Amino acid sequence: MSSKEKTITIFYGPQHPASGHMRIILEVDGDVVIKADPDIGYVHRGIEKLAEHKTYFQVIPMVERQCLPDAAHHNLAYVLALEELLGIEAPERAQYLRTLLAEINRIASHLYGMGLHGVSIGSSTAYMWCFGLREYMLILAEKLTGARITYSYIIPGGVRRDIPQGFSQDVERYLRLFERKMRDLDKLFISNPVTKARLEGVGVLPKEEAIKLGVVGPVLRASGVEYDVRRVRPYAAYPWIDFEIAVKKEGDSYARLLVRVKEIEESIKIIRQVLKDLPDGSILHERYMKLLPPRLKEYVTNTGLVKFPGVFATMKVPKGEGIGSVEAGRGELIYHLISNGESKPYRLKISTPSFRNLILFSHLIKDVKVADVPAIYLSLDYFPPEADR
Amino acid sequence: MSELIDKLVNELRSKNYNVSREKGRIKVKVALENFVEVVKKLKNMGIDHVKSLTAIDYPSEGRIKVNYILGSYSTKELYETIIIVSLDLSRDSPSLPSLAKMFPSIIYQERECYEMLGIEFKGHDDLRHLLLSSEDFTDVHPLRKEFKIEEEGIMA
């Protein structure tokens, strides 16, 4: 009897409570999955093609909306690539403020992934608590930038707004509430014996396989490779800040969860250091400040709200290519921007961490039980709109 | 820059490849004939994964430029380098040998490059559409410059 008659094909499709906006085609024999084939492209919006028809400044809100939980990192990577083309570097105070927003966003992105992971194993309490904790981070981001999710805070030359009055005290108060609730979450979800039984030893990725398949982010660090772009090619304020990289050796789903929890703790340390060491200075580069009329310049230095000079709308960027690489919440993010002297980009290529982790679907989901499929797939923290662009 | 990187650059330069070092990156420009050789040499020196595969369409010059951005996870001294290997293809029927057997990290990137720009990768055993539906986009390649985006206006 041929094996085709023994197996059934299941479409773990877009209309499924735990699949997200993508489809996995599973071949199942009894309770064991033999083969998994991802079928993506359900939310492909053609961002790379659209970027060739918008001016450089109009592309900033567009690239943020690819990955909503993690918008600040996409913003930062694009602006770093653009600043390399323009040949400028933002002032120090702006670099520290960029780091502050990036770390707040990293915590929010990790909580999003942990919450979805929890509800797929069956613990709806973990889901509600993670999203409730994420609220604290969104409130802080709103105080800083004015928007909760898509900030458009980082512009070429600096940032858009200075910190408001009493921000440091607010941050300290929220961080203390946050840490207390994280200890409760740890007792309820992360050290729960049922969670450990579900996640330990499931979806193991050994170190050589992780290196060969070129995976990124917490998935890579949970398999024992100490690679973090913030340490290896530092950008923004990271050369002057002291933090540790979270690394684990086992490589199973539980190790990935623990790596994310440790990264949240490190991000809290970074936020406190940034607020303590914030240097004085202007938040926008000199080249753009001197294009403003004197009354507007006074307004900007007094209130800390930037008014854009008119050149931003029709900026002509010199010919060349720029690469901006940051460590987003899900892994290494690379923006490759090529210009030929016009006011619109010639080619924008985005290499997102979720797309680079796609190879793990067909590799890890093999010879596992059907009930392990959500436990593995959501531990990779795959976000379909970011992979499809 | 560490000595391993210096050794890499010198070895590539010794074979008369076009190597340049700017802003902390190493750029190697090759032709189609010695492409696989250069990649094999880089692999022996410790490069083990592909970060990104970009292809850019220059219709006025009749060529497609392909960029491979490579990195290393296994050798600690090479962590900070980004190596960019670029080559030019003709626009009429571009085809390249596939690197899927050497670097498994490139499998999905080659599929996307194939459907967006029409570059055929010889030796890739599963070259089908990834993001776009295969019925509507069988011979249409959206990232080529002749593909126009339809714009809809709003009646005021």
Add this chain to the structure above:
Amino acid sequence: MNILSQILEIILNRSVIAAVIVPGVLTALVLVILIIWVERKIAARVQMRIGPLYVTRRLGGILQLVADAIRFLVSEPIVPATTDKLFYVMMPILLLLLSLLPVAVVPASQSLIVIKTEYGLLAFIALAAITPMVIMLAGWASNNKFSYIGGLREGFMLLSYEVYLFMSLLAIAILYGTLDFIRIINSQEGFWGILLNPIAALSFFIAMLTSTSRFPFEIPDAESEIVMGPFTEYNSIMYGLVMGANYFRLYVLSLVFTDVFLGGWLLPFKIPIPNFVITIAKTFIVMIVAVFLRAVYPRYRIDQALVIGWEKLFPLASLSVLISVLLKGVGI
């Protein structure tokens, strides 16, 4: 005159009251409506939310389930064309019937029992074992891959819990020397069953959780893996009946737990309340404990649940039988 007195005689017969009012259909309905509200409210408060609020706002949304039931009754039931129509429509009704059937042999007070028999415990186990077959039939009749897998999982779960459910009740039967519910309750004067043999109580409680798909054993309808398990294709009133049947089963098992381990209607002190109210109150408390675990645990995988059933709980149940035999030998 004759017919009227005959009708009155039938209505006021204790068995008929037991079947219709307490502990039969009406009590079951009221308790199920209350327990679903309690489950949603407790889970919501643990999860930093509020839960059902808007129906009867001042009482905290307690009539939410009545609103849901009315909604189920008036929405249009759709029978998909690809299913086996007879079995598809028959299953919810059969399931509801069979879930409530075992209550026929369980008493709520000295005389409120539908069928007075000496073999009450045995009849209960036999009647309670039929329900999983109906669920598997529902999974087959829906003609859907997810329902098929869900039905198979229900079959596997049956293999897991049935044995130690039987053995914990066997331990109690050995301890009291009888299979009759009313004699068991009367022998618990002064010492409740849970104090004499706590291990049997624990293993019966876990068997109760597994049998009615409470967390952490909510495996046949695991929503994030196989959409709704065997009940994926059910909608409107059929879905309402199926969800209700699950809670009816919980009610019957809790009633047995109360009668056998918590002394039925006996209390250490005298209160001027009718016996059946005490029994129903204790049953409600047991149901609240079983339902509270939704907010705490994730769910197990099916092979882990089977391993736990056979490697950890079967020895526990055997230990409880051993304890019963020892206690009987000592002379209690």
